[in-house]
Amino acid sequence: MLSFTKIKVLFIYLILVTTIFFASLNLKNNNLIDKKVNLGLDLQGGSYILLEIDTKPLISQKLQSKVIPLKKLLNINKINFKEFIISSENISLTIDQEKQKKFKNIFFKQQENVVNNFIPEYNKFELDLEFNQNKAIINFSNFGIVSLNNAALKQSIEIIRRRIDDVGTKEPTILQRGDKRILVELPGIDNPERIKELLGKTAQLTFRLVSKDDGFGSEKLILSENNEELTVNKRVVISGDNLIDAQPQFDNQSNQPMVRFTLDRLGAQKFGRITTENVGRRLAIVLDNSVISAPQIREAITGGTGTISGGFSFQESTDLALLLRSGALPAPINIVEERTVGPDLGKDSIDAGIFSLIVGFILVIIFMLIKYKIFGLVSNFSLIANLFMMLGILTILEATLTLPGIAGIILTVGMAVDSNVLIYERIKEELRTEKSIIHAFDTGYNKAKITVIDANVTTLIAAVILFVFGSGPVKGFAVTLGIGIVTTLFSAYFIARHLTSVIVLNDKNGKYFKL
Amino acid sequence: MNNKINFSKFFKAANIFSFISVIVSILFLFFKGLNYGVDFKGGTLLEIRIDNKNIQIQDIRASLNIPELGDVNVKQFGEEGDFLIKFEKNANENKKFITDLKNSISKKISSAVNFRRVETVGPKVSSELLKQGITAIVLALGAMLFYIWIRFEWQFSLGAIVALIHDVVITLGIFSILSFEVNLSIVAAVLTIVGYSMNDTVVIFDRIRENLLKYSKLKTNEITDVSVNETLSRTIITSLTTLLALFSIFFLGGEILKGFSFAMILGVIIGTYSSIYVASPVLNYFNVTQKTLSKDDDL
Numbered sequence: 001m002l003s004f005t006k007i008k009v010l011f012i013y014l015i016l017v018t019t020i021f022f023a024s025l026n027l028k029n030n031n032l033i034d035k036k037v038n039l040g041l042d043l044q045g046g047s048y049i050l051l052e053i054d055t056k057p058l059i060s061q062k063l064q065s066k067v068i069p070l071k072k073l074l075n076i077n078k079i080n081f082k083e084f085i086i087s088s089e090n091i092s093l094t095i096d097q098e099k100q101k102k103f104k105n106i107f108f109k110q111q112e113n114v115v116n117n118f119i120p121e122y123n124k125f126e127l128d129l130e131f132n133q134n135k136a137i138i139n140f141s142n143f144g145i146v147s148l149n150n151a152a153l154k155q156s157i158e159i160i161r162r163r164i165d166d167v168g169t170k171e172p173t174i175l176q177r178g179d180k181r182i183l184v185e186l187p188g189i190d191n192p193e194r195i196k197e198l199l200g201k202t203a204q205l206t207f208r209l210v211s212k213d214d215g216f217g218s219e220k221l222i223l224s225e226n227n228e229e230l231t232v233n234k235r236v237v238i239s240g241d242n243l244i245d246a247q248p249q250f251d252n253q254s255n256q257p258m259v260r261f262t263l264d265r266l267g268a269q270k271f272g273r274i275t276t277e278n279v280g281r282r283l284a285i286v287l288d289n290s291v292i293s294a295p296q297i298r299e300a301i302t303g304g305t306g307t308i309s310g311g312f313s314f315q316e317s318t319d320l321a322l323l324l325r326s327g328a329l330p331a332p333i334n335i336v337e338e339r340t341v342g343p344d345l346g347k348d349s350i351d352a353g354i355f356s357l358i359v360g361f362i363l364v365i366i367f368m369l370i371k372y373k374i375f376g377l378v379s380n381f382s383l384i385a386n387l388f389m390m391l392g393i394l395t396i397l398e399a400t401l402t403l404p405g406i407a408g409i410i411l412t413v414g415m416a417v418d419s420n421v422l423i424y425e426r427i428k429e430e431l432r433t434e435k436s437i438i439h440a441f442d443t444g445y446n447k448a449k450i451t452v453i454d455a456n457v458t459t460l461i462a463a464v465i466l467f468v469f470g471s472g473p474v475k476g477f478a479v480t481l482g483i484g485i486v487t488t489l490f491s492a493y494f495i496a497r498h499l500t501s502v503i504v505l506n507d508k509n510g511k512y513f514k515l
Numbered sequence: 516m517n518n519k520i521n522f523s524k525f526f527k528a529a530n531i532f533s534f535i536s537v538i539v540s541i542l543f544l545f546f547k548g549l550n551y552g553v554d555f556k557g558g559t560l561l562e563i564r565i566d567n568k569n570i571q572i573q574d575i576r577a578s579l580n581i582p583e584l585g586d587v588n589v590k591q592f593g594e595e596g597d598f599l600i601k602f603e604k605n606a607n608e609n610k611k612f613i614t615d616l617k618n619s620i621s622k623k624i625s626s627a628v629n630f631r632r633v634e635t636v637g638p639k640v641s642s643e644l645l646k647q648g649i650t651a652i653v654l655a656l657g658a659m660l661f662y663i664w665i666r667f668e669w670q671f672s673l674g675a676i677v678a679l680i681h682d683v684v685i686t687l688g689i690f691s692i693l694s695f696e697v698n699l700s701i702v703a704a705v706l707t708i709v710g711y712s713m714n715d716t717v718v719i720f721d722r723i724r725e726n727l728l729k730y731s732k733l734k735t736n737e738i739t740d741v742s743v744n745e746t747l748s749r750t751i752i753t754s755l756t757t758l759l760a761l762f763s764i765f766f767l768g769g770e771i772l773k774g775f776s777f778a779m780i781l782g783v784i785i786g787t788y789s790s791i792y793v794a795s796p797v798l799n800y801f802n803v804t805q806k807t808l809s810k811d812d813d814l
Contacts, residue, residue, distance in 0.1 A: 335635075407768065
């Protein structure tokens with residue numbers, strides 16, 4: 001165990017030097033190799049926001065959209081139905097039993113099915129059909145819900161990305177988490193409130209006429225400017241989908257902030273026609289079920305552009321323009337988890353973490369030096385090498401260092417000497433019975449090997465499980481703990497062993513060392 | 516070092532002590548429960564720093580007298596002027612909530628308030644995190660059990676797992692007794708304790724296995740005694756260096772790592788104790804001898 005070939009020695013120190021090189025990249029900006037350990041949000045400050053889309057309204061909305069094609073389909077095929085009822089979860093209708101089979105065949109037709117989409121990736125239909133005597137119940141199949149959720153989630157991520165990019169935060173991370181959630185990480189942001197507000201808005205914009213009578217087909221909405229209750233037509237003149245641009249502006253006369261919008265060709269035509277036909281009536285501009293403003297149509301607007309003013313502050317008009325530009329979210333989004341750390345706390349955490357690392361390190365080094373003298377020195381050298389290698393590997397992986405991650409490094413410092421202690425204690429035992437010092441060291445290393453591996457594998461298991469189940473900062477802890485185990489094994493079994501062998505082979509009589 | 520301590524003489528007393536400790540811990544966990552942080556209970560946590568050092572904890576409490584917040588808990592956190600505020604409500608329903616609260620607090624105590632940390636976790640996420648944490652710990656225990664079982668014999672595996680459960684239960688029991696907050700980092704600490712304690716146990720078990728093959732005439736308790744003695748200096752030194760590092764985090768690593776390092780310190784002490792006084796006696800109870808070792812185990 002004490003003999004090393006030259007190649008092996010070269011290799012060992014090559015690895016050490018390489019990792020030290022990578023570790024040193026963190027000291028200054030290097031354009032050649034742009035690798036660095038990333039600081040976690042808890043250290044550099046920033047926000048971690050977990051969003052969840054609420055797909056319930058989406059389902060009922062989609063179900064609603066099936067009503068007309070479904071009725072058409074039934075009529076074309078001369079299937080009589082009664083008691084057509086739509087709820088938020090299903091559609092139910094009564095069909096004579098002899099027609100049920102026919103309906104089923106049409107309902108589950110793979111080609112050109114306008115009602116029930118076939119989803120090729122799952123080889124399943126979007127909707128399920130169930131009969132209960134005369135009653136037919138139609139609801140979304142699990143696969144339909146999944147594909148609906150997926151589409152909505154993908155679209156939401158796109159829109160959220162646009163909104164965040166528009167605000168201009170640096171290096172945001174936007175990721176899908178599971179089938180309903182979106183993770184947003186915003187490093188270095190000190191006031192997440194504005195972004196949170198922007199993320200949470202569905203921003204469903206509609207232009208609808210204000211009607212005089214509150215019959216069927218209209219609803220009561222509140223005008224947010226003055227809390228006036230308006231009766232607004234349910235029919236949408238144009239929606240945010242027709243918008244191609246929106247910019248904040250100041251009104252020439254009143255100097256009030258407002259939003260100027262531009263419509264696409266189709267939207268412009270429709271808008272022109274409606275405003276021509278309804279001069280004198282009020283047009284409600286509705287954002288997420290609240291009326292921003294309801295101006296009177298003074299003349300036909302055919303140019304495809306218009307303005308929205310609603311007593312905004314400049315910030316509000318900027319945000320509204322941003323929301324309109326980025327488009328509406330397909331479903332409402334809620335923040336289910338948020339963690340924000342201010343930059344000064346992050347700085348304090350780094351300082352405290354590094355300070356405690358240095359102190360812990362020095363304490364361990366002194367202890368080992370007193371306990372094992374020259375071999376303490378060897379073990380300390382390998383401990384320092386261990387630290388650099390950890391940092392080097394973290395850099396190569398461009399891993400994220402978190403506060404618990406720093407704790408993991410400190411803990412590794414404490415536990416790393418274990419391998420050397422195990423080996424040295426073993427050698428001491430061997431020295432009691434063994435005459436030849438070299439032989440004692442040899443068997444000491446050999447016999448301790450299995451124990452060292454067993455002992456480290458158990459900690460590695462814990463680290464892997466933590467990595468899989470941990471979130472955020474805790475994951476950072478698992479990463480440093482896991483890397484620490486690998487570097488510890490390397491430094492104890494290659495670096496420290498090599499140094500030990502150099503000492504022992506040059507001092508065969510044991511003049512200079514005593515364990 | 517030729518320290519011959521007759522460990523097995525204390526096994527019985529130690530086991531009774533351990534047994535009582537575990538029972539007390541379970542009773543506390545069952546009746547008093549753990550003081551879950553927002554990670555597992557849901558709600559909002561704010562860490563604030565106030566420039567005006569004359570502001571007292573009761574001033575802040577008074578400024579938070581808002582019924583909709585639910586149960587509010589305020590405490591000093593580290594330096595003077597730093598406070599930790601926890602309440603049941605989470606900020607999800609009202610997106611402007613934190614801004615409003617910020618303004619309300621600074622107005623009421625008439626001093627600038629720096630929000631250093633905001634954590635808010637919804638009820639669904641917190642219950643998921645709790646489930647995840649428990650799964651992780653159970654899985655870790657299972658994985659350790661499996662590892663020892665393939666590396667050693669089932670008696671060893673049982674001894675190790677009894678020791679691990681002992682460590683986890685007592686550590687959590689102490690957290691329950693002291694009402695210390697349990698959050699995600701405590702779960703990380705518990706898992707690390709599992710790894711550490713296992714590490715310690717494995718070192719002794721390795722030696723026991725080796726000695727079983729070496730001395731065929733000795734009785735089981737003599738073998739465990741010899742083995743524990745032989746590995747004792749290593750056990751002490753490693754525990755000491757690890758504790759040195761942990762105390763350094765505890766005292767200097769800042770408030771956020773306090774709970775984590777405290778759990779780890781407890782765990783290292785309990786884990787070291789359990790490898791000697793819990794894991795090893797199990798082998799005695801099963802009368803593990805050379806014959807117990809299967810053939811493929813001779814190394």
